[in-house]
Amino acid sequence: MSDLYLPGLENVVASETGISYLDVEKEEIVIRGYDLIELAQQAVYLDVAGLLLDGELPDEAGRAALEASIADAYGLPQNVRAILHLLPANTPAMDVLRTGISVLSSYDEELDDRSPEANRRKAIRLLARVPQIVAYGHRALTKQPLIEPDSSLSYSANFLYMITGKVPSALEAGIFDQSLIVYSEHEMPNSTFTARVIASTQSDLYGALVGAVASLKGTLHGGANEAVMEMLLEAGSEDGMEALIKERLARRERIMGFGHRVYMRKPDPRALLMKDALALLAAHFGQPDLYHMCVRGEEVMRREKELHPNLDYYAAPVYHLLGIPTALFTPVFLAARTLGISAHVMEQHAHNRLFRPRVRYTGPRGLHPLITDQLLPEREEDEEE
Ligand SMILES: CC(=O)SCCNC(=O)CCNC(=O)[C@H](O)C(C)(C)COP(=O)(O)OP(=O)(O)OC[C@H]1O[C@@H](n2cnc3c(N)ncnc32)[C@H](O)[C@@H]1OP(=O)(O)O
Ligand SMILES: O=C([O-])CC(=O)C(=O)O
Incomplete structure (x- = not known):
């Protein structure tokens, strides 16, 4: 058995697929x-x-x-x-x-x-x-x-x-x-x-x-789009967004809508597409402030953490402007x-193969004796009954 252990299965190839592939080098999502x-x-x-x-x-x-x-x-x-x-x-x-x-x-x-x-x-x-x-x-x-x-x-x-x-x-x-x-x-x-x-x-x-x-x-997954909207509503303005993100970072909290297990230090191409969509919608509905707030948040995160927005960051305000209640953002994603x-x-x-991985065991080695002094009397009482 291989002793290779990568927490979170980071970069582990878990499957062969003809469906899709994230080509990080070329910044392409291939479907x-x-x-x-x-x-x-x-x-x-x-x-x-x-x-x-x-x-x-x-x-x-x-x-x-x-x-x-x-x-x-x-x-x-x-x-x-x-x-x-x-x-x-x-x-x-x-x-x-x-x-x-x-x-x-x-x-x-x-x-x-x-x-x-x-x-x-x-x-x-x-x-x-x-x-x-x-x-x-x-x-x-x-x-x-x-x-x-x-x-x-x-x-x-x-x-x-x-x-x-x-x-x-x-x-x-x-x-x-x-x-x-x-x-x-x-x-x-x-x-x-x-x-x-x-x-x-x-x-x-x-x-x-x-x-x-x-x-x-x-x-940490789809639920982030709702958390992004709650953050935008709480922030309320461009300056409010900058202040809120800095406060949360100071408390070592994660900022929802940023970072990604695969892209991490590169932009998520889907976020860029939704950013353009937000610009269009914000102009259409006369709400440029929402767009500018998001852009400020993006700038702050790049400056403070070198992190880029993921799809959820820009999909959230787009869904808000489309009139979708925040509680439905993740269900729509699903x-x-x-x-x-x-x-x-x-x-x-x-093309099935049952998934059944192994573990790196960190519990005690060497078996404890199962019959202890505490267990024996109870066993005897049971037998008397
Ligand atoms: C459509 C989607 O589902 S996209 C994902 C949506 N989820 C989010 O937006 C939630 C916020 N983002 C995150 O929590 C993470 O970026 C994840 C879970 C998406 C990916 O995380 P991982 O691959 O586990 O990255 P990891 O936790 O190792 O982070 C690496 C570093 O970046 C930091 N980091 C990563 N994301 C963030 C974030 N959103 N805010 C602040 N810091 C972050 C980590 O604290 C860590 O810093 P450290 O090295 O100083 O400890
Ligand atoms: O790929 C991931 O880990 C999360 C994500 O962006 C998605 O499911 O769209």
Whole structure:
């Protein structure tokens, strides 16, 4: 057995994959041979869905077929809706989502069919229904009327509409679609690894996704986008942002939205794309202060820590301006990532090897005798009874 131990599995290759790769040297996020940023600029989320699930970018007919199969899968079983309504109002939105997906699995007749075809069909159903759980769950807990999907809208416009209740403008829908693309897939983050570990026991796609929801909730991962928004709201101004970051650094706290296990000392290309989107939206809504606050935060972190923003830093204010409640930022991330995770689970099932690593044991060596003076009398009493 190798004695190599890297805490956090840093730089360990855990899997072979044809899905995606972070080429840090070239500063590219490669998705099945395409650049993720170019996809976000030139394609739509459903194109990326075709690319991730089927291995190729769809043509017009392929995209229309995907759109039709997602529209066919809209609609949550009545009991899933009922259970969302039963949850206490203070349930975190990621826990609502975790429960919703878990309940949904009971209504999928192909749950335990791991063939590529059945997994693809389940992935399509999840692409239709996870956004519904995100939107319905929040509306149910905040006692707002539920909004049914409108399949005359594009996938992303409909998702935003179900959350906000407003049909988005072309600019809003386009930027939201870009955000879903950049959130859709990112090689082997903790949540995808979690899903692959679960799938490697031959467990099902829903179970793997539920595990990924729990992983993504944490603030070192997807939960950071909500923490960023809370920080921006608390800071309130450019100077407030500088002061708040410095205070937190002085207390040796981590600043959410900065740093990354893989990029770390290099910019996250997705953050740069969302920064441009924020500039556009902030100008459109007459809120340049929010953009300037974020830029100041970025400057302070570069100066003080030489750290760059990750995607969550700029996605948070973009989602705020799109009218998404802060509590839904991480669930929206998960809805977008449902795509990448589904592709990984399909790949894991197709080329499976059970994940089962070893440990470096730091407990006592040499065995303690099990029968002690304290245990013996109790044993005798037991025998008398
Ligand atoms: C879409 C996503 O999920 S992206 C990730 C979202 N998460 C966040 O934004 C949370 C904030 N960021 C972090 O906590 C980290 O950067 C992580 C968890 C993302 C990556 O961390 P790791 O790879 O474990 O880096 P590690 O903890 O070794 O940090 C290296 C150094 O940078 C510092 N550092 C890293 N990130 C930050 C941060 N956000 N704020 C302050 N200091 C930081 C660490 O304190 C450490 O400094 P030290 O060497 O003086 O102790
Ligand atoms: O890659 C990671 O570790 C985290 C991340 O940026 C993502 O999941 O999008």
